[in-house]
Amino acid sequence: MRPLYLDAYDRGILEERVERAHRVLENCRLCPRNCKVNRLKGEKGVCKTGAQAEVSSYGPHYGEERPLVGRGGSGTIFLTNCNLLCVFCQNYEISHLGEGYQVTPGVMAGMMMDLQKQGCHNINLVTPTHVVPQILSALLIAIPSGLNVPLVYNCSGYEEVETLRLLDGIIDIYMPDFKFWEPEKAKRYCKAPDYPEKAKEALREMHRQVGELVTDSGGIALRGLLVRHLVMPDNVAGTKEILNFIANEISRNTYVNIMNQYRPCGKAFEFREIARPLSRGEYLAALQWAKEAGLSRLD
Ligand code: SF4
Known part of the structure; x- marks a missing residue:
């Protein structure tokens, strides 16, 4: 299966999208924060990113979902900064504190080529939302x-559907998190009460664009949607409701990674209910809810 972006390139669509996406940076509303700053002039909004993208590291990664990793690994490019900024982020230095260096489009293209030459099965753009044009x-x-x-x-x-539309016919595999079901929780941990609504819209749009996950005969992902969900202590994420949403409003055949690796990082110790790791019982309950919802393609 040919990557979608090759067609978009051949038909001149990619070039047009680059122009449209850069125009958004003049009055930035790439994501739901809707900061309306002129990033082309170096102004910065919530994501603290100006005209150029920043990267903290890149390389083959073997800890991602099985269909992305195969034998050659997933070619990850970790973008610096973030538009969501969860207080418990595992990559706090990169997302909140801006650890990384500026890269031109040419340098980022070189990273993509290097990862492909190393045998990676895909280019995995980690935290890409605020640097879509770049x-x-x-x-x-x-x-x-x-x-x-x-x-x-x-x-x-935490995506804006209009920005996702700029990626229609270009991105092959969408791998969003669905983090919180309740607006109050998203407000408490990310200052983003509209997160649940935006995530629902984003998942629907991503599924419309690429459908369910399709793999080759060796089980390597070629196209489609994978959803991640991090189970959290005290069920602050609203796991059951999120899994029911995925099963009933996206598809029961959605590939879902229910993650158990929560541990308090960043500023999580300032929030008593999430200042501890997840218990085994909490994780098993999440798996049971997935089963009850009818989800069977679990990582
Ligand atoms: S991408 Fe950054 S500057 Fe643009 S709206 Fe989102 S947080 Fe604000």
């Missing part, structure tokens, strides 16, 4: 150099 510019350079592995959009789920 990623598209890099793609425009990487494609004529021979890029031909699927692109993975690995995001928090």
Whole structure:
């Protein structure tokens, strides 16, 4: 299966999307924060990112979902900064404190090519939402150099549908988190009470674009939607409702990774209810809810 972006490139669609996406940066509303700052002039909003993308590291990664990793690994590019900023982030230095360095589109394209040459099965863009225009510019350079592995959009789920539409026909694999069901929780931990609504809209749009996960005969992901959900202490995430939403309003055949690795990081110790790791019982309850919801494609 040919990556979608090759067609978009051949038909001139990618070039047009690069221009449209960069225009959004003049009055930035790439994500639901809707900061309306002129990032092309160096102004910064919630994501603290100006005109250029920043990267903290890149390389083959073997800890991602099985269909992304295979033998060659997933070619991750960790983008610096974030538009959601959870207080318990495991990558606090990168997302909140801005650990990383600025890269031009040419440098990012070089990273993509390097990962492909190393045998990675895909290019996995980690926390890409606030730098969609810069990623598209890099793609425009990487494609004529021979890029031909699927692109993975690995995001928090706090997305603007209009921005996702700029990626329609370009991104092969969407891998959003669905973090919180209740607005009050999203407000408490991310200052984003509209997160649940935006994540629901985003999942619907992603599924419309790429459908359910499709793999090759070796089980390597080629296209489709994978959803991640981190189970949290005290059920602050609203796991049961989220799994029911995925099963009933997206598809029972959705590939879902129910994650058990929560541990308090960043500022989590300032919030008593999440200042402890997840218990085994809490995780088993989440798996049971998935089963009851009819979800069977679990990572
Ligand atoms: S991408 Fe950054 S500047 Fe733009 S709206 Fe989102 S948080 Fe604000």
